[in-house]
Amino acid sequence: xxxxxxxxxxxxxxxxxxxxxxxxxxxxxxxxxxxxxxxxxxxxxxxxxxxxxxxxxxxxxxxxxxxxxxxxxxxxxxxxxxxxxxxxxxxxxxxxxxxxxxxxxxxxxxxxxxxxxxxxxxxxxxxxxxxxxxxxxxxxx
Amino acid sequence: xxxxxxxxxxxxxxxxxxxxxxxxxxxxxxxxxxxxxxxxxxxxxxxxxxxxxxxxxxx
Numbered sequence: 568x569x570x571x572x573x574x575x576x577x578x579x580x581x582x583x584x585x586x587x588x589x590x591x592x593x594x595x596x597x598x599x600x601x602x603x604x605x606x607x608x609x610x611x612x613x614x615x616x617x618x619x620x621x622x623x624x625x626x627x628x629x630x631x632x633x634x635x636x637x638x639x640x641x642x643x644x645x646x647x648x649x650x651x652x653x654x655x656x657x658x659x660x661x662x663x664x665x666x667x668x669x670x671x672x673x674x675x676x677x678x679x680x681x682x683x684x685x686x687x688x689x690x691x692x693x694x695x696x697x698x699x700x701x702x703x704x705x706x707x708x
Numbered sequence: 709x710x711x712x713x714x715x716x717x718x719x720x721x722x723x724x725x726x727x728x729x730x731x732x733x734x735x736x737x738x739x740x741x742x743x744x745x746x747x748x749x750x751x752x753x754x755x756x757x758x759x760x761x762x763x764x765x766x767x
Contacts, residue, residue, distance in 0.1 A: 603714060657709070659710045660709075660715060661711065661714065662709070662711075666711065688744055691748050691752060694752065694755070695754075696755060697754060699732060699751060700732070701731070702710050702730070702731045704712045704718070704719055704722065704728060704729040704731070705709055706711070706727050
């Protein structure tokens with residue numbers, strides 16, 4: 568069972584001082600648990616407990632396939648990090664190791680809407696004429 | 709974000725060995741942690757008239 572250490576809890580709560588808009592952690596799991604589904608649900612709940620601006624909803628990937636489709640989730644475990652606007656942030660797999668702070672930072676970014684990108688980048692991205700799907704593969708070590 | 713260990717079939721499909729690996733529109737691979745400008749440059753390649761072919765796999 569994953570547990571956030573007291574030290575990490577303090578750090579996360581400091582990061583969460585920056586939270587602005589509410590964030591939903593929309594977790595997709597399934598009844599006959601996939602290997603890390605339970606841990607993923609639990610870590611989402613633990614993180615959400617550290618701020619009243621974060622809530623968790625859990626959906627069954629199979630029984631609620633329509634919801635999975637609505638969020639564009641095609642594999643589990645998955646956590647969609649959703650603010651008032653859905654920026655399409657999806658974490659697939661249990662966010663452990665180096666990915667955990669990235670997951671937490673993602674929550675802050677979605678909440679504040681601050682992307683931290685340069686003006687040059689914004690101008691270039693304005694040229695995009697089609698949807699872009701980005702997948703970033705990581706390992707926990 | 710995709711945990712390579714939990715989705716080995718995807719990691720294998722895109723040859724995600726040393727991570728991070730960014731895959732854009734299932735065709736453009738960017739290996740490692742790259743500067744913002746480089747990532748944007750790769751991202752804009754989705755608009756190229758000729759779809760990135762095999763060459764993209766060695767990018």
